[in-house]
Amino acid sequence: MNQKTATIIIFLTFFLIINTIGCIDDVAGGPDIRIDDWRMNEGFGLSQGAYVDVTYTLVNNGNVDGTVDVVIDVERRGITKRTEIVPANTRISDTIRADSSVEGGKVVIRLENQRRV
Secondary structure (H helix, E strand, C coil), X not given: CCHHHHHHHHHHHHHHHHHHHHHHHHHHCCCCEEEEEEEEEEEEECCCEEEEEEEEEEEECCCCCEEEXXXXXXXXXXXXXXXXXXXXXXXXXXXXXXXXXXXXXXXXXXXXXXEEC
């Protein structure tokens, strides 16, 4: 085997290794976190005033664990945010209590900053 053949073999081996690593990463993909269900209950407490309890279920259809910021936006009151970890191919449920200035205000739930763990 001459030097030129050895160089070509080394190059092709290196290329195959790099290409294989890329394919493994592509197969793994990323998290695919979505809101599966959510509901809210309004309440009032003497020590905390008006509030809403937002219960939600997140599902991760991706092949890797992920994190996501769950954002609850209550009309005229502001935003409450919580970061959730959702393992691959699972679902989780949780509840966030958010301040509410008045009963019957619009409540929006959304996901932000989805990323791998």
